[in-house]
Amino acid sequence: MDKLMKQVLIADDNVNIRELLRYALTKEGYQVHEAQDGQEAVKLMGQAPIDLAIIDILMPGMDGFDLCEYIRNxxxxxxxxxxxxxxxxxxKRGYLRGTDDYVTKPFEPEELVFRVKALFRRYNRTSDNIIKLNRITIDRNNFEVSDGQSVFIMPMKEFELLSQLAQYPGRLFSRDELIRLVWGEDYEGDDHTVVVHIKRLRERFADYTSDFTIQTVRGIGYKIEVKTP
Incomplete structure (x- = not known):
């Protein structure tokens, strides 16, 4: 999708912040929607095809953490x-609720625009069923992972774990979240299984670290970072 068609939601109770961001983003060609609190943001999400959300934490009513969780779900x-x-x-709380990036006030509008563009690049690498990690292609229709020449033979849980991380490059997932998404709500085993499967994935794709890496954020969880070609 072309940049001019991207629609960005700004949820912040500070009108000056909203105006600052609206000016910076509109200048770059994005269409901007504004909400002064979480409830208004939820309403706007149902009315417009929002492509990215910038949300403040300290808002009246529904705060940014709850809004982030709502959007992510x-x-x-x-x-x-x-x-x-x-x-x-x-x-940590923000990342566990599902945020992709975290910007602390005061900030430079130009820096935030750079972050918006970077996130759009990450998300645009994927489609619903075909995910590209440079040379590596994950085909969720046929449950295959290949490098263009050969297909990797992988256990299903490894495939599902890799797919979950790769679908949202740069997004941090906690162990508990990965257990729920990959192993299911009824899983009764040890969450150490995530550590084991991450280790196996790193070993399996050790020759492809120039394409992507699976990173550990100590005390929080894991994320995939895709290298710029």
């Missing part, structure tokens, strides 16, 4: 959390 779009909070615990 119902929409496959990038999320940037914009906040004055700079504590590690707050960032």
């Amino acid at each position: 119902d929409y496959n779009i990038p999320i940037i959390m914009l906040t004055a909070l700079d504590q590690l615990a707050d960032k």
Whole structure:
């Protein structure tokens, strides 16, 4: 989709912040929608095809954490959390709720625009059923992973784990979230199985680190970073 068609939601109770971001994003060709709180943002999500959300944490009513979780559960779009909070615990909470990026106030509008563009590049690498990690292609229709010349023979859980991470490059997933998404709500085993499967994936794709890497964020979880060709 062309940049001119991208629609960005800004949810922030500070009208000056919204105006600043609207000017910077509109200048780059994005269509901007504004919400002064979480409830208004939810309403706008149902009215317009939002492609990316920038949300403040400290809003009246539904705060940014709850809004982030709502969006992540119902929409496959990038999320940037914009906040004055700079504590590690707050960032961890934001990432666990599903945010893709975290920007602390005060900020330079130009930097935020760079982050918006970077997230769109990440999300545009994927489609619903075919995911590209440079040379590696994940075909979710046929449950195949290939490098263009040969197909990798993988256990189903490894395939599902790789697919889940690769579908949202740059997004951080906690162990608990991966257990729920890959092994299911009724899984009763140890979450250490995620560690084991991550290790196997890294070994399997050890020759493809120039294409993508599976990164560990200590104390939080895992994410895939796709290398720029």
